Amino acid sequence: GAGVSQSPSNKVTEKGKDVELRCDPISGHTALYWYRQSLGQGLEFLIYFQGNSAPDKSGLPSDRFSAERTGGSVSTLTIQRTQQEDSAVYLCASSLVAAYGYTFGSGTRLTVV
Amino acid sequence: KNEVEQSPQNLTAQEGEFITINCSYSVGISALHWLQQHPGGGIVSLFMLSSGKKKHGRLIATINIQEKHSSLHITASHPRDSAVYICAVRKGDADKLIFGTGTRLQVFP
Numbered sequence: 001g002a003g004v005s006q007s008p009s010n011k012v013t014e015k016g017k018d019v020e021l022r023c024d025p026i027s028g029h030t031a032l033y034w035y036r037q038s039l040g041q042g043l044e045f046l047i048y049f050q051g052n053s054a055p056d057k058s059g060l061p062s063d064r065f066s067a068e069r070t071g072g073s074v075s076t077l078t079i080q081r082t083q084q085e086d087s088a089v090y091l092c093a094s095s096l097v098a099a100y101g102y103t104f105g106s107g108t109r110l111t112v113v
Numbered sequence: 114k115n116e117v118e119q120s121p122q123n124l125t126a127q128e129g130e131f132i133t134i135n136c137s138y139s140v141g142i143s144a145l146h147w148l149q150q151h152p153g154g155g156i157v158s159l160f161m162l163s164s165g166k167k168k169h170g171r172l173i174a175t176i177n178i179q180e181k182h183s184s185l186h187i188t189a190s191h192p193r194d195s196a197v198y199i200c201a202v203r204k205g206d207a208d209k210l211i212f213g214t215g216t217r218l219q220v221f222p
Contacts, residue, residue, distance in 0.1 A: 043199065059209075
């Protein structure tokens with residue numbers, strides 16, 4: 001596609017439920033990143049996929065968070081047993097090569113009530 | 114201490130004013146990015162710098178590698194420039210970005 005597409009754009013969920021957030025990167029971009037922006041906070045790194053390499057999961061805040069990238073394209077970020085502190089904007093970005101820069105999606109605003 | 118620090122945190126200006134936003138970092142980097150985030154949340158990449166200066170329209174970004182400092186300038190500011198401006202660095206050989214906390218700019222007519 002022309003840009004990085006994320007869905008849903010907004011998600012309200014009850015505490016304790018699982019949610020799945022989707023990112024469709026730019027076609028051909030081998031690198032895909034998930035970031036999180038909590039209210040009033042800066043962006044923080046969650047997880048990074050590069051081609052067929054094992055993902056860099058060093059930013060995932062707990063084992064309730066997981067992500068996968070199927071076929072080197074679409075990625076799904078799953079949050080299990082959501083907590084109120086998970087409320088944030090979840091941003092996805094992709095790049096062909098990091099040295100060439102990144103394209104960000106519009107984000108998914110998650111609200112846990 | 115954050116590896117990437119921005120100043121000021123908040124900035125208000127009258128239309129037409131010259132704006133400067135500063136970014137300092139404490140790690141070795143391979144590139145520095147300036148990003149713009151509008152209230153809807155989407156992020157637009159403005160510049161990627163590894164040295165010197167870049168200009169795009171009314172926006173100018175400079176970087177001093179020795180001093181570990183970058184500035185983003187907006188000339189003849191306009192209300193549509195109102196947004197959060199974020200500095201981010203790519204540390205060493207890593208591909209992921211480390212972000213500053215952003216500068217919230219409001220330009221009034």
